[in-house]
Amino acid sequence: xxxxxxxxxxxxxxxxxxxxxxxxxxxxxxxxxxxxxxxxxxxxxxxxxxxxxxxxxxxxxxxxxxxxxxxxxxxxxx
Amino acid sequence: xxxxxxxxxxxxxxxxxxxxxxxxxxxxxxxxxxxxxxxxxxxxxxxxxxxxxxxxxxxxxxxxxxxxxxxxxxxxxxxxxxxxxxxxxxxxxxxxxxxxxxxxxxxxxxxxxxxxxxxxxxxxxxxxxxxxxxxxxxxxxxxxxxxxxxxxxxxxxxxxxxxxxxxxxxxxxxxxxxxxxxxxxxxxxxxxxxxxxxxxxxxxxxxxxxxxxxxxxxxxxxxxxxxxxxxxxxxxxxxxxxxxxxxxxxxxxxxxxxxxxxxxxxxxxxxxxxxxxxxxxxxxxxxxxxxxxxxxxxxxxxxxxxxxxxxxxxxxxxxxxxxxxxxxxxxxxxxxxxxxxxxxxxxxxxxxxxxxxxxxxxxxxxxxxxxxxxxxxxxxxxxxxxxxxxxxxxxxxxxxxxxxxxxxxxxxxx
Numbered sequence: 001x002x003x004x005x006x007x008x009x010x011x012x013x014x015x016x017x018x019x020x021x022x023x024x025x026x027x028x029x030x031x032x033x034x035x036x037x038x039x040x041x042x043x044x045x046x047x048x049x050x051x052x053x054x055x056x057x058x059x060x061x062x063x064x065x066x067x068x069x070x071x072x073x074x075x076x077x078x
Numbered sequence: 079x080x081x082x083x084x085x086x087x088x089x090x091x092x093x094x095x096x097x098x099x100x101x102x103x104x105x106x107x108x109x110x111x112x113x114x115x116x117x118x119x120x121x122x123x124x125x126x127x128x129x130x131x132x133x134x135x136x137x138x139x140x141x142x143x144x145x146x147x148x149x150x151x152x153x154x155x156x157x158x159x160x161x162x163x164x165x166x167x168x169x170x171x172x173x174x175x176x177x178x179x180x181x182x183x184x185x186x187x188x189x190x191x192x193x194x195x196x197x198x199x200x201x202x203x204x205x206x207x208x209x210x211x212x213x214x215x216x217x218x219x220x221x222x223x224x225x226x227x228x229x230x231x232x233x234x235x236x237x238x239x240x241x242x243x244x245x246x247x248x249x250x251x252x253x254x255x256x257x258x259x260x261x262x263x264x265x266x267x268x269x270x271x272x273x274x275x276x277x278x279x280x281x282x283x284x285x286x287x288x289x290x291x292x293x294x295x296x297x298x299x300x301x302x303x304x305x306x307x308x309x310x311x312x313x314x315x316x317x318x319x320x321x322x323x324x325x326x327x328x329x330x331x332x333x334x335x336x337x338x339x340x341x342x343x344x345x346x347x348x349x350x351x352x353x354x355x356x357x358x359x360x361x362x363x364x365x366x367x368x369x370x371x372x373x374x375x376x377x378x379x380x381x382x383x384x385x386x387x388x389x390x391x392x393x394x395x396x397x398x399x400x401x402x403x404x405x406x407x408x409x410x411x412x413x414x415x416x417x418x419x420x421x422x423x424x425x426x427x428x429x430x431x432x433x434x435x436x437x438x439x440x441x442x443x444x445x446x447x448x449x450x451x452x453x454x455x456x457x458x459x460x461x462x463x464x465x466x467x468x469x470x471x472x473x474x475x476x477x478x479x480x481x482x483x484x485x486x487x488x489x490x491x492x
Contacts, residue, residue, distance in 0.1 A: 016143035040209040 244424025337368025382411025
């Protein structure tokens with residue numbers, strides 16, 4: 001399973017959205033109907049799954065699914 | 079000028095039925111909903127029985143995301159609210175939305191979520207606490223979530239009035255409409271406190287029955303063999319509307335709510351005083367609020383918890399209020415059937431009281447095998463429900479802290 005697939009799996013489960021909605025450019029707030037608390041929970045789930053820590057300042061940079069994947073890659077997640 | 083307020087709908091989720099019809103049937107037939115605790119492993123608890131919600135599919139009322147995040151007390155409330163709204167067809171749009179409020183009481187809100195998050199805190203540290211922990215724990219989020227789902231923008235409250243919380247919810251909502259602060263209100267109470275901490279804590283107070291080997295016989299209000307209440311969970315809601323608002327909408331009217339009072343014992347944090355003067359005063363004030371005399375009351379849905387003190391002193395209070403009329407009215411405790419829903423009790427019992435008026439039928443007090451000597455010539459509708467005219471009925475709810483709330487309902491007439 002690729003990193004992209006893993007990330008989208010988590011998003012589908014956490015936000016209760018469909019796989020089709022999860023295009024890379026999809027914005028969590030505008031396209032996936034998430035609020036700030038949803039994003040905190042989602043990121044906690046990512047931390048848990050990928051064994052990394054995401055600081056609050058880094059969290060602010062994350063807007064789209066692609067941002068998450070880029071961020072995880074920058075942390076060395078494959 | 080005080081306005082008339084009517085009950086135009088109800089929604090319940092209880093240990094004896096997941097809607098009003100099934101609950102009413104079970105209560106009338108005296109079919110107990112008490113059984114062994116399944117929500118957690120009670121091996122080390124003194125009490126191993128409770129009235130749990132059964133065969134309930136939360137996904138019929140919340141999505142998977144909500145199921146993960148919301149405490150059961152909120153999910154139960156949304157389920158009851160869904161049933162209420164579906165049945166009444168009430169839609170709060172435009173100006174009516176701002177004139178429609180929600181008051182849903184709860185004794186201990188999201189206690190299950192507190193326990194779960196505390197475990198996370200201890201095992202994984204503060205960074206792993208859910209961002210949805212607080213909105214799952216706060217008691218007012220039952221009312222809050224209902225207001226969000228149904229666009230109810232009027233007055234909102236959560237009376238945290240222990241075992242009387244549901245009755246406070248309905249009473250406060252009634253007065254809000256009667257005195258012009260709202261035109262319609264969703265009101266009642268809820269709790270989902272069959273949890274390890276809550277059962278252990280009530281056990282520590284010696285408040286719960288330990289009749290673990292006979293769950294269906296454990297809740298026995300007014301019986302000499304009573305040894306504490308049976309903790310239960312669930313929600314009871316009603317829709318209250320100002321009479322003309324209900325008539326203009328063509329709503330079905332079940333009964334009129336005519337009286338509410340609350341008083342405080344100013345006595346003890348948990349125990350009622352001998353004679354329960356605070357409860358007696360509360361019944362008198364509720365009758366005065368209703369403008370009906372004691373001799374007009376046909377039925378009292380008693381608080382009747384099955385604890386040694388409450389039941390004895392509640393009977394004394396009833397005798398002091400009703401005097402010669404006391405033996406002529408019917409008194410029953412439906413907690414004998416479903417246990418004690420804490421904040422949910424006042425809500426569900428208000429629904430039962432209204433049903434008694436609609437159906438002219440009084441549900442029984444079950445497990446009343448050897449009545450307490452205090453019962454004397456009072457009619458506690460022992461073990462079998464009875465058909466009888468119910469024109470005016472009262473619902474008693476008393477809570478820890480010395481809080482008393484009494485509601486009075488009346489058959490609706492133009």
